[in-house]
Amino acid sequence: MTIPATQHARPLSAAELQPQLPLVSVRDLKVAYGGGPLVLDGVDLDLFPGEMVALLGSSGSGKSTLMKSLTGFAPISGGSARVGGYDLTNLRRGQLRDVRASVGQVFQQFNLVGRLSVLTNVLTGALHEAGPINVVGGFSTAHRKRALELLDRVGIAHKAKEPARSLSGGQQQRVAIARALMQRPKLILADEPVASLDPKMSRSVLELLHAIARDDGIPVLVSLHVMPLALEHSDRIVGLRHGEMLVSAPTSQLDAAALDVVYQHDDEEGEGVVDDLA
Amino acid sequence: MSTTSPDRAGRKAPPPPQLDPRERERLERAFNVPRARFLLGIPVVALLLVWSFVGAEFNFAKLGEGAVNMGEFLSRLFPPTWDKFDTIVALLIETLQMAIVGTVLGAVLSLVVAFGAASNIAPKWLYYPTRWVMNIIRSLPDLVFALMFVSAVGLGPFAGILAMTIGSIGSIGKIFAEAMEAVDVGPVTAMQAVGASKRQVVQYGILPQSAPMLVSYTLLLFEGNVRGATILGMVGAGGIGLELTTAMKMYDYGHLSAIVICIIVLVTVIDQASAVIRRRIT
Numbered sequence: 001m002t003i004p005a006t007q008h009a010r011p012l013s014a015a016e017l018q019p020q021l022p023l024v025s026v027r028d029l030k031v032a033y034g035g036g037p038l039v040l041d042g043v044d045l046d047l048f049p050g051e052m053v054a055l056l057g058s059s060g061s062g063k064s065t066l067m068k069s070l071t072g073f074a075p076i077s078g079g080s081a082r083v084g085g086y087d088l089t090n091l092r093r094g095q096l097r098d099v100r101a102s103v104g105q106v107f108q109q110f111n112l113v114g115r116l117s118v119l120t121n122v123l124t125g126a127l128h129e130a131g132p133i134n135v136v137g138g139f140s141t142a143h144r145k146r147a148l149e150l151l152d153r154v155g156i157a158h159k160a161k162e163p164a165r166s167l168s169g170g171q172q173q174r175v176a177i178a179r180a181l182m183q184r185p186k187l188i189l190a191d192e193p194v195a196s197l198d199p200k201m202s203r204s205v206l207e208l209l210h211a212i213a214r215d216d217g218i219p220v221l222v223s224l225h226v227m228p229l230a231l232e233h234s235d236r237i238v239g240l241r242h243g244e245m246l247v248s249a250p251t252s253q254l255d256a257a258a259l260d261v262v263y264q265h266d267d268e269e270g271e272g273v274v275d276d277l278a
Numbered sequence: 279m280s281t282t283s284p285d286r287a288g289r290k291a292p293p294p295p296q297l298d299p300r301e302r303e304r305l306e307r308a309f310n311v312p313r314a315r316f317l318l319g320i321p322v323v324a325l326l327l328v329w330s331f332v333g334a335e336f337n338f339a340k341l342g343e344g345a346v347n348m349g350e351f352l353s354r355l356f357p358p359t360w361d362k363f364d365t366i367v368a369l370l371i372e373t374l375q376m377a378i379v380g381t382v383l384g385a386v387l388s389l390v391v392a393f394g395a396a397s398n399i400a401p402k403w404l405y406y407p408t409r410w411v412m413n414i415i416r417s418l419p420d421l422v423f424a425l426m427f428v429s430a431v432g433l434g435p436f437a438g439i440l441a442m443t444i445g446s447i448g449s450i451g452k453i454f455a456e457a458m459e460a461v462d463v464g465p466v467t468a469m470q471a472v473g474a475s476k477r478q479v480v481q482y483g484i485l486p487q488s489a490p491m492l493v494s495y496t497l498l499l500f501e502g503n504v505r506g507a508t509i510l511g512m513v514g515a516g517g518i519g520l521e522l523t524t525a526m527k528m529y530d531y532g533h534l535s536a537i538v539i540c541i542i543v544l545v546t547v548i549d550q551a552s553a554v555i556r557r558r559i560t
Contacts, residue, residue, distance in 0.1 A: 073471075105471040107464065111467060112465060113487060115486050116482070127469065179472070
Protein backbone atom coordinates (compact mmCIF):
# COMPACT_ATOMS: atom_id res chain seq x y z
CA MET A 1 0.00 0.00 0.00
CA THR A 2 1.34 3.42 -0.92
CA ILE A 3 0.58 6.36 1.29
CA PRO A 4 2.27 9.56 0.21
CA ALA A 5 3.20 11.39 3.37
CA THR A 6 2.09 14.73 1.98
CA GLN A 7 -1.13 13.57 0.34
CA HIS A 8 -4.31 13.66 2.41
CA ALA A 9 -7.16 11.21 1.93
CA ARG A 10 -9.71 13.69 3.31
CA PRO A 11 -9.79 17.34 4.35
CA LEU A 12 -7.78 17.89 7.52
CA SER A 13 -9.70 18.52 10.75
CA ALA A 14 -9.13 21.61 12.85
CA ALA A 15 -6.87 19.60 15.15
CA GLU A 16 -4.87 18.35 12.22
CA LEU A 17 -4.44 21.85 10.85
CA GLN A 18 -2.90 22.74 14.23
CA PRO A 19 -3.35 26.48 14.17
CA GLN A 20 -2.00 26.83 17.72
CA LEU A 21 1.56 27.17 18.82
CA PRO A 22 3.11 23.88 19.88
CA LEU A 23 3.21 23.29 23.62
CA VAL A 24 6.23 21.07 23.21
CA SER A 25 8.84 21.84 20.64
CA VAL A 26 11.82 19.55 20.19
CA ARG A 27 14.47 20.24 17.56
CA ASP A 28 17.39 18.00 16.58
CA LEU A 29 17.34 16.46 20.07
CA LYS A 30 20.33 14.34 20.98
CA VAL A 31 20.59 12.37 24.22
CA ALA A 32 23.49 10.23 25.47
CA TYR A 33 23.97 8.76 28.92
CA GLY A 34 27.36 9.26 30.55
CA GLY A 35 29.35 9.83 27.38
CA GLY A 36 27.95 6.66 25.79
CA PRO A 37 26.42 6.32 22.33
CA LEU A 38 23.49 8.53 21.32
CA VAL A 39 20.20 7.09 22.52
CA LEU A 40 18.29 9.82 20.71
CA ASP A 41 19.79 11.23 17.55
CA GLY A 42 18.26 14.29 15.93
CA VAL A 43 14.62 13.96 16.97
CA ASP A 44 12.17 16.71 15.94
CA LEU A 45 8.78 16.79 17.59
CA ASP A 46 5.94 19.28 18.13
CA LEU A 47 3.00 18.59 20.41
CA PHE A 48 -0.10 20.75 20.05
CA PRO A 49 -2.94 21.31 22.54
CA GLY A 50 -5.71 18.75 22.25
CA GLU A 51 -3.85 16.05 20.33
CA MET A 52 -2.93 12.55 21.36
CA VAL A 53 0.33 11.44 19.81
CA ALA A 54 1.37 7.81 19.87
CA LEU A 55 5.06 7.04 20.08
CA LEU A 56 5.95 3.73 18.46
CA GLY A 57 9.21 1.84 18.40
CA SER A 58 10.88 -1.38 19.47
CA SER A 59 12.39 -1.79 22.91
CA GLY A 60 15.52 0.36 23.09
CA SER A 61 14.38 2.65 20.29
CA GLY A 62 14.47 5.68 22.59
CA LYS A 63 10.78 6.14 23.41
CA SER A 64 11.26 6.26 27.18
CA THR A 65 14.38 8.41 26.82
CA LEU A 66 12.45 10.93 24.72
CA MET A 67 9.84 11.15 27.48
CA LYS A 68 12.49 11.41 30.18
CA SER A 69 14.26 14.17 28.29
CA LEU A 70 11.04 16.22 28.37
CA THR A 71 11.05 16.19 32.17
CA GLY A 72 14.75 16.54 32.86
CA PHE A 73 15.28 12.87 33.78
CA ALA A 74 17.56 12.31 30.77
CA PRO A 75 20.55 14.50 29.91
CA ILE A 76 20.17 16.53 26.71
CA SER A 77 23.44 16.38 24.77
CA GLY A 78 22.42 18.50 21.80
CA GLY A 79 19.56 20.29 20.10
CA SER A 80 16.73 22.01 21.93
CA ALA A 81 13.61 21.06 23.85
CA ARG A 82 10.95 23.50 25.00
CA VAL A 83 8.06 22.44 27.21
CA GLY A 84 5.34 24.96 28.05
CA GLY A 85 7.65 27.93 27.72
CA TYR A 86 10.59 26.36 29.55
CA ASP A 87 13.81 25.83 27.64
CA LEU A 88 15.01 22.51 29.05
CA THR A 89 18.57 23.13 27.92
CA ASN A 90 18.76 26.36 29.87
CA LEU A 91 16.79 26.02 33.08
CA ARG A 92 17.36 28.39 35.97
CA ARG A 93 17.69 27.14 39.56
CA GLY A 94 14.40 25.68 40.79
CA GLN A 95 12.77 25.62 37.37
CA LEU A 96 13.19 21.88 36.92
CA ARG A 97 10.64 21.25 39.68
CA ASP A 98 8.26 23.68 37.95
CA VAL A 99 8.68 21.83 34.65
CA ARG A 100 8.02 18.49 36.31
CA ALA A 101 5.02 19.88 38.15
CA SER A 102 3.54 21.00 34.83
CA VAL A 103 3.96 17.60 33.16
CA GLY A 104 1.69 14.76 34.27
CA GLN A 105 3.28 11.35 33.93
CA VAL A 106 1.66 7.95 33.67
CA PHE A 107 3.90 4.91 34.07
CA GLN A 108 3.73 1.30 32.94
CA GLN A 109 3.79 -0.02 36.52
CA PHE A 110 1.47 2.75 37.77
CA ASN A 111 4.04 3.75 40.46
CA LEU A 112 1.43 4.21 43.17
CA VAL A 113 2.26 3.86 46.85
CA GLY A 114 0.35 0.64 47.48
CA ARG A 115 -0.19 1.15 51.20
CA LEU A 116 -1.60 4.66 50.82
CA SER A 117 -5.26 5.18 50.01
CA VAL A 118 -6.39 5.85 46.46
CA LEU A 119 -7.33 9.40 47.52
CA THR A 120 -3.89 10.12 49.04
CA ASN A 121 -2.20 8.79 45.92
CA VAL A 122 -4.21 11.21 43.80
CA LEU A 123 -3.49 14.04 46.25
CA THR A 124 0.26 13.53 45.83
CA GLY A 125 -0.21 15.03 42.38
CA ALA A 126 -0.72 18.36 44.16
CA LEU A 127 2.45 18.16 46.26
CA HIS A 128 4.02 21.05 44.39
CA GLU A 129 1.10 23.24 45.50
CA ALA A 130 1.06 21.99 49.09
CA GLY A 131 1.80 24.47 51.83
CA PRO A 132 3.41 24.01 55.27
CA ILE A 133 0.33 22.17 56.58
CA ASN A 134 1.47 19.33 54.37
CA VAL A 135 4.31 18.69 56.84
CA VAL A 136 1.86 16.88 59.11
CA GLY A 137 0.29 15.05 56.22
CA GLY A 138 -2.74 17.21 55.50
CA PHE A 139 -4.05 18.50 52.21
CA SER A 140 -6.56 21.35 51.96
CA THR A 141 -10.27 20.74 51.54
CA ALA A 142 -10.05 22.25 48.05
CA HIS A 143 -7.40 19.71 47.13
CA ARG A 144 -9.47 16.87 48.52
CA LYS A 145 -12.59 18.01 46.63
CA ARG A 146 -10.64 18.23 43.42
CA ALA A 147 -9.07 14.80 43.94
CA LEU A 148 -12.51 13.25 44.51
CA GLU A 149 -13.86 14.98 41.40
CA LEU A 150 -11.00 13.52 39.40
CA LEU A 151 -11.69 10.09 40.86
CA ASP A 152 -15.32 10.56 39.77
CA ARG A 153 -14.07 11.39 36.30
CA VAL A 154 -11.94 8.25 36.03
CA GLY A 155 -14.78 6.20 37.53
CA ILE A 156 -13.31 4.95 40.80
CA ALA A 157 -14.40 7.46 43.44
CA HIS A 158 -16.08 4.59 45.30
CA LYS A 159 -12.60 3.14 45.95
CA ALA A 160 -11.20 6.41 47.37
CA LYS A 161 -10.56 5.05 50.87
CA GLU A 162 -9.11 1.72 49.83
CA PRO A 163 -5.37 1.09 49.66
CA ALA A 164 -4.12 1.44 46.11
CA ARG A 165 -2.62 -2.06 46.13
CA SER A 166 -6.10 -3.59 46.48
CA LEU A 167 -7.15 -2.31 43.04
CA SER A 168 -6.88 -4.11 39.70
CA GLY A 169 -4.22 -3.02 37.20
CA GLY A 170 -6.69 -1.03 35.11
CA GLN A 171 -8.06 0.70 38.19
CA GLN A 172 -4.56 1.52 39.43
CA GLN A 173 -3.72 3.07 36.07
CA ARG A 174 -6.86 5.20 36.35
CA VAL A 175 -5.68 6.38 39.76
CA ALA A 176 -2.32 7.23 38.19
CA ILE A 177 -4.12 9.24 35.49
CA ALA A 178 -6.13 11.06 38.16
CA ARG A 179 -2.85 11.81 39.96
CA ALA A 180 -1.43 13.25 36.75
CA LEU A 181 -4.55 15.42 36.28
CA MET A 182 -4.25 16.58 39.89
CA GLN A 183 -1.09 18.39 38.79
CA ARG A 184 -3.17 20.58 36.44
CA PRO A 185 -0.70 19.52 33.74
CA LYS A 186 0.09 21.33 30.53
CA LEU A 187 1.21 18.04 29.02
CA ILE A 188 0.73 14.36 29.83
CA LEU A 189 3.41 11.77 29.11
CA ALA A 190 2.29 8.16 29.29
CA ASP A 191 5.15 5.68 29.03
CA GLU A 192 3.67 2.34 27.93
CA PRO A 193 0.64 2.84 30.14
CA VAL A 194 -1.15 -0.29 28.91
CA ALA A 195 1.77 -2.72 28.71
CA SER A 196 0.66 -4.41 31.95
CA LEU A 197 -3.05 -4.46 31.12
CA ASP A 198 -5.35 -6.82 29.25
CA PRO A 199 -6.79 -5.67 25.87
CA LYS A 200 -10.11 -4.49 27.31
CA MET A 201 -8.45 -2.49 30.06
CA SER A 202 -5.92 -1.16 27.54
CA ARG A 203 -8.65 0.23 25.32
CA SER A 204 -10.45 1.75 28.27
CA VAL A 205 -7.30 3.50 29.55
CA LEU A 206 -6.38 4.80 26.09
CA GLU A 207 -9.93 6.05 25.52
CA LEU A 208 -9.67 7.92 28.81
CA LEU A 209 -6.35 9.51 27.83
CA HIS A 210 -7.73 10.43 24.39
CA ALA A 211 -10.79 12.03 25.99
CA ILE A 212 -8.54 14.05 28.30
CA ALA A 213 -6.52 15.30 25.33
CA ARG A 214 -9.67 16.20 23.40
CA ASP A 215 -11.80 17.67 26.20
CA ASP A 216 -9.13 19.40 28.28
CA GLY A 217 -6.90 20.45 25.41
CA ILE A 218 -3.92 18.79 27.07
CA PRO A 219 -1.50 17.18 24.62
CA VAL A 220 -0.87 13.54 25.45
CA LEU A 221 2.24 11.73 24.27
CA VAL A 222 1.76 8.01 24.75
CA SER A 223 4.31 5.33 23.97
CA LEU A 224 2.83 2.04 22.84
CA HIS A 225 3.98 -1.34 21.63
CA VAL A 226 0.72 -2.46 20.08
CA MET A 227 0.30 -0.90 16.64
CA PRO A 228 -3.50 -1.39 16.29
CA LEU A 229 -3.99 0.45 19.59
CA ALA A 230 -1.89 3.33 18.29
CA LEU A 231 -3.87 3.46 15.05
CA GLU A 232 -7.15 3.37 16.94
CA HIS A 233 -6.40 5.83 19.72
CA SER A 234 -4.15 8.58 18.42
CA ASP A 235 -4.33 11.67 16.25
CA ARG A 236 -0.74 11.40 15.17
CA ILE A 237 1.96 8.75 15.23
CA VAL A 238 5.67 9.23 15.73
CA GLY A 239 7.92 6.25 15.06
CA LEU A 240 11.41 5.84 16.47
CA ARG A 241 14.10 3.30 15.67
CA HIS A 242 17.61 3.28 17.14
CA GLY A 243 16.97 6.78 18.50
CA GLU A 244 16.04 8.28 15.16
CA MET A 245 12.62 9.49 14.11
CA LEU A 246 11.46 7.55 11.06
CA VAL A 247 7.78 8.43 10.95
CA SER A 248 5.76 11.45 11.99
CA ALA A 249 2.37 11.73 10.35
CA PRO A 250 -1.35 12.04 11.14
CA THR A 251 -2.78 8.65 12.06
CA SER A 252 -5.38 9.00 9.30
CA GLN A 253 -2.56 8.80 6.74
CA LEU A 254 -0.96 5.68 8.17
CA ASP A 255 -1.72 2.00 8.41
CA ALA A 256 0.03 -1.04 9.85
CA ALA A 257 2.06 -1.63 6.69
CA ALA A 258 3.28 1.96 6.68
CA LEU A 259 4.44 1.58 10.27
CA ASP A 260 6.35 -1.65 9.67
CA VAL A 261 9.44 0.43 9.04
CA VAL A 262 9.59 1.19 12.75
CA TYR A 263 9.74 -2.47 13.73
CA GLN A 264 11.65 -3.73 10.69
CA HIS A 265 14.49 -6.15 11.49
CA ASP A 266 17.91 -4.78 10.81
CA ASP A 267 18.59 -7.32 8.06
CA GLU A 268 15.44 -6.25 6.21
CA GLU A 269 16.15 -2.56 6.37
CA GLY A 270 15.80 -0.38 3.34
CA GLU A 271 13.51 -2.76 1.52
CA GLY A 272 9.94 -2.27 0.44
CA VAL A 273 8.16 -0.59 3.26
CA VAL A 274 9.98 2.69 3.11
CA ASP A 275 9.29 2.93 -0.60
CA ASP A 276 5.61 2.52 0.10
CA LEU A 277 5.71 5.65 2.20
CA ALA A 278 7.64 7.81 -0.20
CA MET B 279 4.68 17.97 10.61
CA SER B 280 4.28 14.96 8.37
CA THR B 281 7.47 13.09 7.61
CA THR B 282 9.03 9.72 7.09
CA SER B 283 12.75 9.14 6.76
CA PRO B 284 13.74 6.48 4.24
CA ASP B 285 17.45 7.39 4.48
CA ARG B 286 17.53 6.76 8.19
CA ALA B 287 15.48 3.59 7.76
CA GLY B 288 18.14 2.15 5.47
CA ARG B 289 20.98 2.61 7.93
CA LYS B 290 22.42 -0.61 9.41
CA ALA B 291 22.40 -0.96 13.18
CA PRO B 292 25.48 -2.34 14.95
CA PRO B 293 25.40 -6.15 15.32
CA PRO B 294 23.94 -7.35 18.60
CA PRO B 295 26.47 -8.55 21.22
CA GLN B 296 27.14 -12.30 21.10
CA LEU B 297 27.61 -14.81 23.93
CA ASP B 298 31.17 -16.11 24.12
CA PRO B 299 31.13 -19.62 22.45
CA ARG B 300 33.10 -21.20 25.34
CA GLU B 301 30.64 -19.71 27.83
CA ARG B 302 27.76 -20.99 25.69
CA GLU B 303 29.22 -24.51 25.67
CA ARG B 304 29.65 -24.40 29.44
CA LEU B 305 26.06 -23.18 29.98
CA GLU B 306 24.74 -25.97 27.77
CA ARG B 307 26.46 -28.75 29.77
CA ALA B 308 24.17 -30.51 32.28
CA PHE B 309 27.05 -31.02 34.72
CA ASN B 310 29.84 -28.54 35.23
CA VAL B 311 33.02 -28.98 37.21
CA PRO B 312 32.92 -26.20 39.80
CA ARG B 313 35.06 -23.20 39.01
CA ALA B 314 38.62 -23.08 40.36
CA ARG B 315 37.83 -20.22 42.74
CA PHE B 316 35.03 -22.33 44.29
CA LEU B 317 37.31 -25.40 44.65
CA LEU B 318 40.03 -23.25 46.20
CA GLY B 319 37.49 -21.60 48.49
CA ILE B 320 36.42 -24.84 50.21
CA PRO B 321 39.80 -25.63 51.90
CA VAL B 322 40.23 -21.94 52.79
CA VAL B 323 36.84 -21.89 54.58
CA ALA B 324 37.62 -25.25 56.26
CA LEU B 325 40.97 -23.94 57.51
CA LEU B 326 39.35 -20.78 58.81
CA LEU B 327 36.78 -22.86 60.70
CA VAL B 328 39.40 -25.18 62.27
CA TRP B 329 41.54 -22.18 63.21
CA SER B 330 38.53 -20.57 64.93
CA PHE B 331 37.52 -23.78 66.78
CA VAL B 332 41.08 -24.27 68.09
CA GLY B 333 41.53 -20.60 69.00
CA ALA B 334 38.20 -20.53 70.87
CA GLU B 335 39.12 -23.75 72.71
CA PHE B 336 35.94 -25.42 71.52
CA ASN B 337 35.91 -28.90 72.99
CA PHE B 338 33.02 -31.40 72.74
CA ALA B 339 34.71 -33.74 75.26
CA LYS B 340 34.87 -30.97 77.84
CA LEU B 341 31.20 -30.21 77.22
CA GLY B 342 30.36 -33.86 77.90
CA GLU B 343 32.38 -33.84 81.14
CA GLY B 344 30.72 -30.61 82.26
CA ALA B 345 27.20 -31.91 81.61
CA VAL B 346 27.13 -33.41 85.10
CA ASN B 347 27.95 -30.05 86.72
CA MET B 348 25.38 -28.37 84.53
CA GLY B 349 22.74 -30.86 85.59
CA GLU B 350 23.66 -30.28 89.23
CA PHE B 351 23.36 -26.49 88.77
CA LEU B 352 19.96 -26.84 87.12
CA SER B 353 18.73 -29.19 89.85
CA ARG B 354 19.58 -26.53 92.45
CA LEU B 355 17.23 -24.11 90.69
CA PHE B 356 14.25 -26.20 91.70
CA PRO B 357 12.01 -25.65 93.44
CA PRO B 358 11.84 -21.87 92.93
CA THR B 359 11.06 -19.76 95.97
CA TRP B 360 8.41 -17.09 95.58
CA ASP B 361 8.80 -15.24 98.89
CA LYS B 362 10.24 -12.19 97.10
CA PHE B 363 7.70 -12.27 94.29
CA ASP B 364 6.64 -8.65 94.91
CA THR B 365 10.25 -7.48 94.50
CA ILE B 366 10.62 -9.48 91.29
CA VAL B 367 7.42 -8.00 89.83
CA ALA B 368 8.44 -4.45 90.80
CA LEU B 369 11.86 -4.89 89.21
CA LEU B 370 10.38 -6.51 86.11
CA ILE B 371 8.04 -3.53 85.72
CA GLU B 372 11.06 -1.23 86.03
CA THR B 373 12.84 -3.32 83.40
CA LEU B 374 9.82 -3.08 81.11
CA GLN B 375 9.62 0.70 81.64
CA MET B 376 13.31 1.03 80.81
CA ALA B 377 12.78 -1.01 77.65
CA ILE B 378 9.76 1.08 76.59
CA VAL B 379 11.52 4.42 77.08
CA GLY B 380 14.78 3.12 75.59
CA THR B 381 12.96 1.75 72.57
CA VAL B 382 10.93 4.89 71.88
CA LEU B 383 13.92 7.20 72.27
CA GLY B 384 16.15 4.78 70.37
CA ALA B 385 13.68 4.36 67.51
CA VAL B 386 13.11 8.12 67.15
CA LEU B 387 16.83 8.91 67.20
CA SER B 388 17.54 5.95 64.88
CA LEU B 389 14.97 7.24 62.40
CA VAL B 390 16.56 10.68 62.39
CA VAL B 391 20.03 9.18 61.93
CA ALA B 392 18.74 6.74 59.29
CA PHE B 393 17.73 9.65 57.03
CA GLY B 394 21.40 10.56 56.97
CA ALA B 395 22.49 6.97 56.40
CA ALA B 396 20.13 6.08 53.53
CA SER B 397 21.91 6.45 50.20
CA ASN B 398 18.67 7.26 48.35
CA ILE B 399 17.95 10.20 50.69
CA ALA B 400 21.19 11.63 52.06
CA PRO B 401 23.86 13.46 50.08
CA LYS B 402 27.29 11.79 50.00
CA TRP B 403 28.84 14.29 52.44
CA LEU B 404 26.29 13.25 55.06
CA TYR B 405 25.89 9.58 54.14
CA TYR B 406 29.48 8.45 54.80
CA PRO B 407 30.07 10.24 58.14
CA THR B 408 26.70 8.99 59.42
CA ARG B 409 27.55 5.41 58.48
CA TRP B 410 30.97 5.71 60.17
CA VAL B 411 29.42 7.01 63.38
CA MET B 412 26.89 4.16 63.33
CA ASN B 413 29.68 1.63 62.79
CA ILE B 414 31.58 3.00 65.78
CA ILE B 415 28.49 2.85 68.00
CA ARG B 416 27.72 -0.68 66.80
CA SER B 417 31.22 -1.87 67.57
CA LEU B 418 30.81 -1.00 71.27
CA PRO B 419 28.71 -3.33 73.46
CA ASP B 420 25.76 -1.80 75.33
CA LEU B 421 27.53 -2.76 78.58
CA VAL B 422 30.29 -0.26 77.80
CA PHE B 423 27.69 2.48 77.29
CA ALA B 424 26.00 1.38 80.53
CA LEU B 425 29.26 1.66 82.49
CA MET B 426 29.90 5.03 80.89
CA PHE B 427 26.45 6.38 81.79
CA VAL B 428 26.52 4.86 85.30
CA SER B 429 29.68 6.86 85.93
CA ALA B 430 28.02 9.95 84.40
CA VAL B 431 24.52 9.91 85.95
CA GLY B 432 24.95 7.36 88.74
CA LEU B 433 23.43 3.94 89.41
CA GLY B 434 19.83 3.33 88.34
CA PRO B 435 17.54 2.83 85.37
CA PHE B 436 18.31 6.23 83.79
CA ALA B 437 21.82 5.07 82.94
CA GLY B 438 20.36 1.90 81.43
CA ILE B 439 17.90 3.83 79.31
CA LEU B 440 20.67 6.05 77.96
CA ALA B 441 22.79 3.01 77.15
CA MET B 442 19.92 1.32 75.29
CA THR B 443 19.08 4.50 73.40
CA ILE B 444 22.61 5.10 72.15
CA GLY B 445 23.21 1.42 71.46
CA SER B 446 20.11 1.16 69.31
CA ILE B 447 21.27 3.98 67.01
CA GLY B 448 24.10 1.78 65.82
CA SER B 449 22.04 -1.32 65.23
CA ILE B 450 18.48 -0.29 64.44
CA GLY B 451 19.55 2.95 62.74
CA LYS B 452 21.44 0.90 60.16
CA ILE B 453 18.47 -1.42 59.64
CA PHE B 454 16.10 1.56 59.33
CA ALA B 455 18.38 3.10 56.69
CA GLU B 456 18.49 -0.15 54.76
CA ALA B 457 14.69 -0.51 54.93
CA MET B 458 14.40 2.96 53.41
CA GLU B 459 16.93 2.13 50.71
CA ALA B 460 15.00 -1.03 49.79
CA VAL B 461 11.71 0.69 48.87
CA ASP B 462 10.26 0.34 45.39
CA VAL B 463 11.82 3.10 43.32
CA GLY B 464 8.69 3.50 41.12
CA PRO B 465 6.59 5.58 43.54
CA VAL B 466 9.69 7.62 44.40
CA THR B 467 10.15 8.41 40.70
CA ALA B 468 6.47 9.31 40.50
CA MET B 469 6.87 11.76 43.39
CA GLN B 470 9.91 13.36 41.75
CA ALA B 471 7.92 13.52 38.52
CA VAL B 472 5.15 15.58 40.09
CA GLY B 473 7.72 18.12 41.24
CA ALA B 474 7.75 17.08 44.90
CA SER B 475 10.54 18.38 47.14
CA LYS B 476 13.05 16.01 48.76
CA ARG B 477 11.12 16.17 52.03
CA GLN B 478 7.85 15.38 50.23
CA VAL B 479 9.45 12.45 48.40
CA VAL B 480 10.56 11.03 51.75
CA GLN B 481 7.20 11.74 53.39
CA TYR B 482 4.96 10.34 50.66
CA GLY B 483 7.21 8.01 48.68
CA ILE B 484 9.72 6.43 51.06
CA LEU B 485 8.24 6.43 54.57
CA PRO B 486 4.84 4.91 53.68
CA GLN B 487 6.58 2.09 51.85
CA SER B 488 9.11 1.37 54.57
CA ALA B 489 6.69 1.90 57.49
CA PRO B 490 5.85 -1.81 58.02
CA MET B 491 9.55 -2.66 58.18
CA LEU B 492 10.29 0.26 60.50
CA VAL B 493 7.53 -0.78 62.90
CA SER B 494 8.57 -4.41 62.71
CA TYR B 495 12.20 -3.59 63.51
CA THR B 496 11.10 -1.29 66.34
CA LEU B 497 9.21 -4.19 67.89
CA LEU B 498 12.29 -6.38 67.52
CA LEU B 499 14.31 -3.62 69.17
CA PHE B 500 11.80 -3.59 72.03
CA GLU B 501 12.11 -7.37 72.47
CA GLY B 502 15.90 -7.03 72.46
CA ASN B 503 15.77 -4.14 74.92
CA VAL B 504 13.66 -6.14 77.41
CA ARG B 505 16.31 -8.87 77.36
CA GLY B 506 19.11 -6.32 77.27
CA ALA B 507 17.71 -4.43 80.27
CA THR B 508 18.17 -7.51 82.43
CA ILE B 509 21.87 -7.59 81.55
CA LEU B 510 22.42 -3.85 81.99
CA GLY B 511 21.19 -4.20 85.56
CA MET B 512 24.27 -6.30 86.33
CA VAL B 513 26.43 -3.18 86.08
CA GLY B 514 24.02 -1.16 88.18
CA ALA B 515 22.03 0.37 85.35
CA GLY B 516 18.62 -0.47 86.85
CA GLY B 517 16.13 -3.22 86.16
CA ILE B 518 16.07 -6.80 87.35
CA GLY B 519 19.65 -7.58 86.34
CA LEU B 520 21.16 -6.44 89.64
CA GLU B 521 18.75 -8.67 91.60
CA LEU B 522 19.64 -11.57 89.28
CA THR B 523 23.38 -11.08 89.80
CA THR B 524 22.95 -10.72 93.56
CA ALA B 525 20.94 -13.94 93.77
CA MET B 526 23.70 -15.78 91.87
CA LYS B 527 26.45 -14.36 94.08
CA MET B 528 24.50 -15.23 97.24
CA TYR B 529 23.84 -18.79 95.97
CA ASP B 530 20.11 -18.06 96.45
CA TYR B 531 19.12 -20.56 93.75
CA GLY B 532 15.41 -20.67 94.59
CA HIS B 533 15.13 -16.90 94.21
CA LEU B 534 17.32 -17.00 91.09
CA SER B 535 15.00 -19.63 89.61
CA ALA B 536 11.94 -17.49 90.34
CA ILE B 537 13.58 -14.47 88.65
CA VAL B 538 14.52 -16.51 85.58
CA ILE B 539 10.99 -17.95 85.29
CA CYS B 540 9.48 -14.47 85.53
CA ILE B 541 11.88 -13.12 82.88
CA ILE B 542 11.01 -16.03 80.57
CA VAL B 543 7.27 -15.37 81.01
CA LEU B 544 7.68 -11.62 80.36
CA VAL B 545 9.88 -12.09 77.29
CA THR B 546 7.59 -14.80 75.87
CA VAL B 547 4.48 -12.65 76.30
CA ILE B 548 6.21 -9.69 74.64
CA ASP B 549 7.58 -11.85 71.81
CA GLN B 550 4.15 -13.30 71.10
CA ALA B 551 2.42 -9.93 71.24
CA SER B 552 4.94 -8.29 68.94
CA ALA B 553 4.79 -11.26 66.55
CA VAL B 554 1.01 -10.78 66.29
CA ILE B 555 1.45 -7.04 65.64
CA ARG B 556 4.19 -7.66 63.07
CA ARG B 557 2.00 -10.16 61.22
CA ARG B 558 -0.82 -7.64 61.03
CA ILE B 559 1.27 -4.77 59.70
CA THR B 560 3.46 -6.59 57.18
